[in-house]
Amino acid sequence: MDEYDAVIIGAGIIGLSTAYHIKRKNPAARILVVDKFNAAGQGSTAKSASAFRCLFSSYTNYVLADSSVEFYKHLQENLKIDLKLQWTGYLWLLDEENWGNILPVLESLSEKGLKYKEYDKEDLAKKLCVNTYLADDEEARLMGLKDVYKGVFIPKAGIVDAACLVEFYEKEFLRLGGEIRFGVKAENLIIEPYEPLGIPDEPYFWQESRIAGVKTDKGVIKARKTILAAGAWIPQFLDALGIECFIKPKKRQIFCIPAKNEALKKLLFTKEFNSAGCLPFTILPNYQILIRPFPDEEVFWLGYADEFPRAFKLEEDPQPEKNFYQYAIYQVLVKYFPQFKDCRPTSAFAGLYGINTLDGQPIIFEEKDLIVVGGASGSGIMKADAIGRIAAALYNSEEYALLYGDRKFKVSDLSLKNRRVEQEKLII
Numbered sequence: 001m002d003e004y005d006a007v008i009i010g011a012g013i014i015g016l017s018t019a020y021h022i023k024r025k026n027p028a029a030r031i032l033v034v035d036k037f038n039a040a041g042q043g044s045t046a047k048s049a050s051a052f053r054c055l056f057s058s059y060t061n062y063v064l065a066d067s068s069v070e071f072y073k074h075l076q077e078n079l080k081i082d083l084k085l086q087w088t089g090y091l092w093l094l095d096e097e098n099w100g101n102i103l104p105v106l107e108s109l110s111e112k113g114l115k116y117k118e119y120d121k122e123d124l125a126k127k128l129c130v131n132t133y134l135a136d137d138e139e140a141r142l143m144g145l146k147d148v149y150k151g152v153f154i155p156k157a158g159i160v161d162a163a164c165l166v167e168f169y170e171k172e173f174l175r176l177g178g179e180i181r182f183g184v185k186a187e188n189l190i191i192e193p194y195e196p197l198g199i200p201d202e203p204y205f206w207q208e209s210r211i212a213g214v215k216t217d218k219g220v221i222k223a224r225k226t227i228l229a230a231g232a233w234i235p236q237f238l239d240a241l242g243i244e245c246f247i248k249p250k251k252r253q254i255f256c257i258p259a260k261n262e263a264l265k266k267l268l269f270t271k272e273f274n275s276a277g278c279l280p281f282t283i284l285p286n287y288q289i290l291i292r293p294f295p296d297e298e299v300f301w302l303g304y305a306d307e308f309p310r311a312f313k314l315e316e317d318p319q320p321e322k323n324f325y326q327y328a329i330y331q332v333l334v335k336y337f338p339q340f341k342d343c344r345p346t347s348a349f350a351g352l353y354g355i356n357t358l359d360g361q362p363i364i365f366e367e368k369d370l371i372v373v374g375g376a377s378g379s380g381i382m383k384a385d386a387i388g389r390i391a392a393a394l395y396n397s398e399e400y401a402l403l404y405g406d407r408k409f410k411v412s413d414l415s416l417k418n419r420r421v422e423q424e425k426l427i428i
Contacts, residue, residue: 004030006395007214007223009186009237011035012045013162014380015229016169017388018373022395023176031178032223034216036185041166044231045381047318047351049254049292049301051281052382053090053157054114057105060413060421061361061383062112067403068385072160074404081168084161088293089273090154091280093124093336095146098285102152119151127272128279129263131336140335146286148336153273153280159292162381169388185217189226189237189370211370225395227371232352234374236314243367246358246416247375248312253320254292254303255329255345263339268293268300284336289329291337299346304329305353305378312355320348353378360424362387365415366394377424390414 005026008019011033019033037043054066075081094102106116121132132148134140174180192212193203203209213222228234232249259268270279278295292301302325325345334340356363356375362383363375373391376383386403393401393411400408412418 002222003213004032004221004223006031006225006227007221008033008227008229009035009214010043010229010231010233011037011040011170011180011182012043012229012231012380013041013166013169013384014231014373014376014387015227016040016166016173017384018227018229018391019178019388020169020173020176021388021392023173023178025392025396027176031173032221033173033178033180034184034186034214034221035180035182038182040170040180040182041163044351044354045162045166047252047254047349048162048381049290049303050162050381051090051157051159051292053154053281055090055105055109055116055154055157056424058359058361058422058424059109059112061379061424062109062114063403063407063409064362064383064386065379066156067405067407068383068387069156071385071404072165075168081164083164083168084159084296086158086160086276086278086295087155087274088158088276088278089280090157091273091282092152092154093130093148093283093285094150094152095285096149097146099150099152106152115155117153117155119153121148121150124148124151128267128270128337129339131338134335137335139331143332143335144286145332145335148285155274157281158274158276159281159294160381165381165384181218183218186214186230186237187217188215188240189213189228190215190220190222191241210368225369225371227373227391227395229373229391231374231380232314232354234354234372238372243370244416245363245372245375246356247354247363248357249314249352250310250312250355251315251318251350252303252305252353252378253324253348253350254301255320255325255348256294257300257302257340257343258346259298259300260343261339264300264343265298267337267339268295268298284332287332289332291333302329302333302345315352318350318352320350354380358419359421361421362390362414363416364390364394364411365417371395
C-alpha cells in the first residue's frame, strides 16, 4: 500500500493552515488532507462568527492572534488577496467590576504594543443610544444586569470572511502539490506495531506501536505521520485510544437580525469608532452577548457563549434553538439596546467550539506518530496561521516555530507534557 508522508484529518481553517505550512517547508513531501464534507471549511469553520482580535489576557494567545492577524493583513494589503477583512475594532462594554479586572490586562499588553481607547458611559450613550443605567429597571435587576461603566475599544480587531481565508490556504496548498480528498469520512485511527508478528488482534501492550494512518469509509490511508485537525471531533478519535487531549465540544449559536428600521440602521452604520463606518464587534456587560456587524448585508449577528449548564456534547449537525434567542439573548440585549425591541431572527445557525478545558488555548502535541492540532476554544480563525506554523515546526521536529513577523515561539509551550501557558480569561 502506498504511504503518504502525512495525512491530515480535517479541511477546516486549522487543518488547511497546517497542511499549507507543512507543504511550504517540505516541498517534496506527499501531504494528503481528507474531509467528510464535499468542500473545504464546511464544518465549524463555516459556523464561525468570523471575527478577530488581538486582546487576550494570556500573552501566548496575544502572540498567536497578533502574528496571524499581521499575516492576514499582509495578504490583503500587500498581496491584494481579498479576505473581505474590515478593521471594525472590538468594543467591550464593561460594568465597574469587570473594568477593574480588565484594566491590568490592558496596561500589560499596551507595554507590548496593544493600542486601546477608553469611553465613558456618557459618551457611549450618546454615540450608540445604549442604556448605560439600569438601576431603576426591575427586570434588569432580576436578571443581574449591571450598569455600563466604561467602554474599551480595540482598533486592531475586526471581521473577515472565513470562506476567503479557507480558499487562500486551500489554493496555495494545492498549488504547492498537496492533495485533498473531499467526501471521505475518517472512521478511526490505525494502530500498528513497529515489528508485526502476525498475532491476532495485535499490537499488545508489550509491543512498541504507533498510529499508522486512518481508516475511512473509502478505505485505509497509511502515513508516516497522521495529523488530527478535526476540531470538536478530535476527542471522538482519541478517547477510543485512551489518549487524553483536554478538548471537549460545546455548541455555539448565531442569530441574524436585519437592520430593518432607522434606529437599527443608525446603530449598524455608527461612524464614530472606525474607518469601516460601522458598529464595532460589540460585547455586552455581564453575560458577554456579542453583536457582530455585517454591514455589507445590513444585518447583525448575535450570539452568546453560554457555559453552565450547556452540555459538552458532540452533535453531527448542531441546530440553533429558537428559545435561546427569544428567552435568553433577546431579554438581555433589549435592556441595553432598545433598538432591537420586537426584532426576531430571519435566520440562524449553530456550530461547535473545540474547547480546551485546561486553559482555553490551542493544544499541539505529538504521540506515537500522531500530531494533534486543536482546542482553539472558538478563536481558531484569528490564530489559524500561527497554529499552522507551530504544527509544521512540530512535524519537522523543530524546537521553535517562526511566526509571521519573525517571532519565535517554542513549540513545546502548546504541548501537554511541557506546556507553558497561562489561563485565558477573555473567551467569548
